[in-house]
Amino acid sequence: MEKITLKILRIKAGMTQEDVAKKLKISPSTWSKWENGKSYPDVPQIDKIELLFNVSYADIKFLPN
Numbered sequence: 001m002e003k004i005t006l007k008i009l010r011i012k013a014g015m016t017q018e019d020v021a022k023k024l025k026i027s028p029s030t031w032s033k034w035e036n037g038k039s040y041p042d043v044p045q046i047d048k049i050e051l052l053f054n055v056s057y058a059d060i061k062f063l064p065n
Contacts, residue, residue, distance in 0.1 A: 004060060
């Protein structure tokens, strides 16, 4: 399987950055930085992303397209 970016995960889930931020209990700007590769989530946040999108860490591409 090809790795998928955080942005594509979010879009496929039909969510806005604000939606994801609320579910992960982070700010929309934090999510935006992760989507754009300006910063990266820590391990507890990655666990939450895996659960939210039902995806494995190994399948996530943490760099912008």
